[in-house]
Amino acid sequence: MGEVKKIKNLKEFSTSADRFEGANLLCPGCAHSIIVREVLNATNDDLILASSTGCLEVCTAVYPYTSWDASWIHIGFENGSTAVAGAEAMYQALKRKGRLKQPDRSTKFVAFGGDGASYDIGFQWISGCMERGHDMMYIVLDNEVYANTGGQRSSATPIGASATTSPAGRKSYGEKKNKKDMVAIMAAHDIPYSAQVAPNKWKDMVKKIQHGLNVEGPVFINAMSPCTTEWKFDPKDTMMISDLATDSLVFPLYEIIDGHELNITYRPKHKVPVEEYLAAQGRFKHLFKAEYKHMIKEWQDRVDATWEYLQRREEARV
Amino acid sequence: MAFDKLELRDIEVWDGNFAAAQAMRQVQIDVVAAYPITPSTPIVEGYAKFLADGYIEGEFVMVESEHAAMSGCIGASAAGGRVATATSSQGFALMVETLYQASGMRLPIVLNVVNRALAAPLNVNGDHSDMYLGRDSGWIQFDAYNAQEAYDLNFIAFKVAEDHSVRLPAMVHQDGFLTSHTAQGVKTITDDAAYNFVGEFKPMNDMLDLDHPVTHGVQAEEDWHFEHKARQHRDLMLNVVPRIHEAFDAFEKLTGRKYNMVEQYNMDDAEIAVVCMGSSVETACEVAQELRDQGIKVGVVGIRVIRPFPFKEVIDALKDLKAIGALDRSSPNGAPGMLFNEIAGALFNTDTKAALSGYVYGLGGRDLTKEHLRDLFKELKVNADAGKVTTQLQQFIGVRGPKLAFL
Amino acid sequence: MAEQGWDEFEIGAMLRSFNGEAKDVALTLQEDRDYSSNNSFTASVADWRIEKPVFNKDYCIDCQFCWVYCPDISIISRDKKMIGIDMDHCKGCGICVEVCPTNPKSLLMYSEQTDEEQALAAWPSKDEGEK
Numbered sequence: 106m107g108e109v110k111k112i113k114n115l116k117e118f119s120t121s122a123d124r125f126e127g128a129n130l131l132c133p134g135c136a137h138s139i140i141v142r143e144v145l146n147a148t149n150d151d152l153i154l155a156s157s158t159g160c161l162e163v164c165t166a167v168y169p170y171t172s173w174d175a176s177w178i179h180i181g182f183e184n185g186s187t188a189v190a191g192a193e194a195m196y197q198a199l200k201r202k203g204r205l206k207q208p209d210r211s212t213k214f215v216a217f218g219g220d221g222a223s224y225d226i227g228f229q230w231i232s233g234c235m236e237r238g239h240d241m242m243y244i245v246l247d248n249e250v251y252a253n254t255g256g257q258r259s260s261a262t263p264i265g266a267s268a269t270t271s272p273a274g275r276k277s278y279g280e281k282k283n284k285k286d287m288v289a290i291m292a293a294h295d296i297p298y299s300a301q302v303a304p305n306k307w308k309d310m311v312k313k314i315q316h317g318l319n320v321e322g323p324v325f326i327n328a329m330s331p332c333t334t335e336w337k338f339d340p341k342d343t344m345m346i347s348d349l350a351t352d353s354l355v356f357p358l359y360e361i362i363d364g365h366e367l368n369i370t371y372r373p374k375h376k377v378p379v380e381e382y383l384a385a386q387g388r389f390k391h392l393f394k395a396e397y398k399h400m401i402k403e404w405q406d407r408v409d410a411t412w413e414y415l416q417r418r419e420e421a422r423v
Numbered sequence: 424m425a426f427d428k429l430e431l432r433d434i435e436v437w438d439g440n441f442a443a444a445q446a447m448r449q450v451q452i453d454v455v456a457a458y459p460i461t462p463s464t465p466i467v468e469g470y471a472k473f474l475a476d477g478y479i480e481g482e483f484v485m486v487e488s489e490h491a492a493m494s495g496c497i498g499a500s501a502a503g504g505r506v507a508t509a510t511s512s513q514g515f516a517l518m519v520e521t522l523y524q525a526s527g528m529r530l531p532i533v534l535n536v537v538n539r540a541l542a543a544p545l546n547v548n549g550d551h552s553d554m555y556l557g558r559d560s561g562w563i564q565f566d567a568y569n570a571q572e573a574y575d576l577n578f579i580a581f582k583v584a585e586d587h588s589v590r591l592p593a594m595v596h597q598d599g600f601l602t603s604h605t606a607q608g609v610k611t612i613t614d615d616a617a618y619n620f621v622g623e624f625k626p627m628n629d630m631l632d633l634d635h636p637v638t639h640g641v642q643a644e645e646d647w648h649f650e651h652k653a654r655q656h657r658d659l660m661l662n663v664v665p666r667i668h669e670a671f672d673a674f675e676k677l678t679g680r681k682y683n684m685v686e687q688y689n690m691d692d693a694e695i696a697v698v699c700m701g702s703s704v705e706t707a708c709e710v711a712q713e714l715r716d717q718g719i720k721v722g723v724v725g726i727r728v729i730r731p732f733p734f735k736e737v738i739d740a741l742k743d744l745k746a747i748g749a750l751d752r753s754s755p756n757g758a759p760g761m762l763f764n765e766i767a768g769a770l771f772n773t774d775t776k777a778a779l780s781g782y783v784y785g786l787g788g789r790d791l792t793k794e795h796l797r798d799l800f801k802e803l804k805v806n807a808d809a810g811k812v813t814t815q816l817q818q819f820i821g822v823r824g825p826k827l828a829f830l
Numbered sequence: 831m832a833e834q835g836w837d838e839f840e841i842g843a844m845l846r847s848f849n850g851e852a853k854d855v856a857l858t859l860q861e862d863r864d865y866s867s868n869n870s871f872t873a874s875v876a877d878w879r880i881e882k883p884v885f886n887k888d889y890c891i892d893c894q895f896c897w898v899y900c901p902d903i904s905i906i907s908r909d910k911k912m913i914g915i916d917m918d919h920c921k922g923c924g925i926c927v928e929v930c931p932t933n934p935k936s937l938l939m940y941s942e943q944t945d946e947e948q949a950l951a952a953w954p955s956k957d958e959g960e961k
Contacts, residue, residue, distance in 0.1 A: 191498025
């Protein structure tokens with residue numbers, strides 16, 4: 106186990122030497138790179154990284170350029186998890202056989218994937234990795250849409266969002282189903298740690314990433330990643346949207362230890378109405394038309410119910 | 424050493440699957456990521472048992488699909504170590520996406536493919552549909568005709584694939600059930616000699632070299648993709664063959680068993696021959712010997728290395744014949760068979776007078792009987808005497824119902 | 831980067847982040863690293879920008895919000911101080927300005943052509959309407 110990097114405050118955090126580089130091709134204002142920076146800067150351990158096909162992957166390794174300062178691999182859309190699991194297996198084998206080139210270094214294995222790669226096409230691969238107990242972390246960059254291919258719905262797309270394959274129209278308010286609860290599904294694999302994080306809460310993020318990297322076994326992290334292009338907000342507003350998401354509790358921050366012990370890690374002092382979160386994004390614009398306005402109440406009720414559920418889970422300590 | 428070695432008898436009675444599993448144990452693979460599928464399952468089971476009994480020091484990752492098996496192999500191989508797995512048929516088909524990624528990333532993974540038909544209709548028996556499916560994937564493909572060869576070719580595959588001038592993955596094929604489940608005498612190599620033949624794994628561009636970070640699996644669009652694919656093809660065409668010859672020579676020195684890019688049986692003064700692969704080669708050899716005894720000059724040519732295709736060796740073996748039968752154990756589905764096409768392509772610009780006809784046989788594990796081959800050789804003899812193909816160019820043999828022939 | 835022929839690059843489309851050995855990357859600042867020409871650090875996306883951030887250090891309190899929320903590793907902080915903007919890698923998203931808590935802000939967006947000296951000379955004063 107490596108030494109946990111000391112990050113008392115933001116000033117201290119800002120002395121980090123980034124291992125993710127600029128002139129990548131992510132959109133201006135993309136939250137993916139904010140999250141990746143917070144994750145990578147949370148540790149000084151050596152990292153072996155993987156990405157599934159998606160925005161992050163196609164924007165950070167377009168020949169002849171790489172934006173990664175640690176070893177990184179991409180195979181396909183569905184298998185970023187298994188790519189890093191394979192590398193971790195090799196690490197274990199070479200460690201046992203005494204063939205690691207730098208045997209004394211603390212080395213961690215982290216895979217990134219979008220919600221399309223994780224909730225949908227790569228679901229089985231992640232489940233396999235979690236079940237087998239690889240010493241690795243899987244992080245979903247959850248922007249609730251297939252952003253890389255132009256905004257198609259995924260099973261992380263929330264109800265009422267307009268996506269290109271679930272568009273709002275005269276007879277439809279857009280996506281009909283609410284997103285599936287990946288954190289609960291992954292926690293049900295009885296893994297030592299799973300958590301939900303958001304880029305605006307950097308300290309919460311760093312704490313969870315550090316905890317996750319230092320427990321032995323598979324760790325699952327769902328990171329909200331507001332998408333300026335597909336959520337339809339101005340690139341400068343990425344952090345404002347993040348704040349609305351966490352403060353309206355649309356995106357509650359919590360962790361689940363050993364598959365059952367749930368801790369809420371952020372309680373907004375001033376709870377923001379969900380309506381404000383929805384109103385700030387073009388993908389929900391149609392919900393403010395008279396015929397779909399009932400959806401806003403549905404949203405608030407559902408968010409309240411989820412918050413209630415999380416609080417009861419936390420209290421119950423089971 | 425944290426693992427035990429096995430004392431093998433000089434000759435063990437093994438089927439093709441167990442022979443492959445033993446070879447995988449002997450080369451001390453670092454990571455096997457695998458998913459079982461008939462008829463290759465016993466390779467994975469055999470390896471798992473070796474692990475359970477303390478004969479394996481590496482990692483064995485039992486994944487949740489064949490796609491994940493090859494994905495895990497790719498991650499492990501890029502990390503830097505010896506990697507192998509096994510599969511068949513539908514599992515191979517599920518792997519196809521990752522096969523291209525393994526070869527494009529130049530990762531020397533060894534894949535034992537126990538050949539089996541592809542559904543629909545679902546079928547567990549041996550034909551060459553999966554083997555043919557892999558032929559454009561950028562892998563080296565070796566074909567074993569029996570258990571001994573399945574054992575031997577594994578060592579050769581690792582040695583060639585891992586060579587730094589090659590760095591391409593390799594498949595070792597054997598026929599489902601006919602080879603994989605038929606126990607035969609297999610001449611063994613000691614654990615030490617087997618490991619020393621393949622040698623210690625030498626990493627290259629390994630992700631686990633923490634002081635030299637590498638990026639694997641980039642995107643390369645129209646401005647770069649062609650150059651990378653061209654390089655891979657070039658290396659398959661020019662770098663692989665010399666390494667295969669060296670490995671075959673070294674293996675002969677070690678064991679006395681000689682392998683060739685193209686195997687020739689009774690071909691010295693042959694006038695007619697069949698070209699085939701897998702367990703059919705041995706059946707054809709028996710029939711050829713029978714006909715030789717009757718004074719008919721027949722021979723058999725087996726393709727040992729399917730990719731890179733032994734173009735020149737095929738010309739040398741076939742150009743002086745009068746009639747050739749190309750036997751394809753995979754439905755071409757709307758074209759001449761692969762072997763027919765490859766042979767025709769090889770011979771087209773030569774001054775050969777050989778009459779070439781193609782046969783599709785044995786789909787879904789249908790037996791290729793000696794009687795089939797006797798009839799086939801007879802037909803080829805007629806072609807040889809006539810100086811041309813007297814039948815249609817493509818015929819199906821061994822299938823019930825009215826005769827099927829095309830072209 | 832110059833386009834190369836098939837025989838001029840490493841096999842497998844593999845890219846190296848650094849030239850030669852790179853020890854302790856996590857403890858080595860960008861200026862002390864030997865980046866390979868394949869590292870996107872050596873490339874520029876300056877031409878993506880329509881607007882650019884201008885930094886006025888007179889008002890900066892070194893809170894580092896701009897550093898942590900910059901998606902493009904373009905806020906240069908050293909020894910816990912914000913010292914400038916990496917204009918090769920800044921895409922002009924404007925997040926740094928939005929998260930800047932000072933009054934007046936220490937970072938403001940200007941059109942790409944704006945002269946920095948002029949912008950600083952005409953920096954807005956404290957907005958009494960804000961908290």
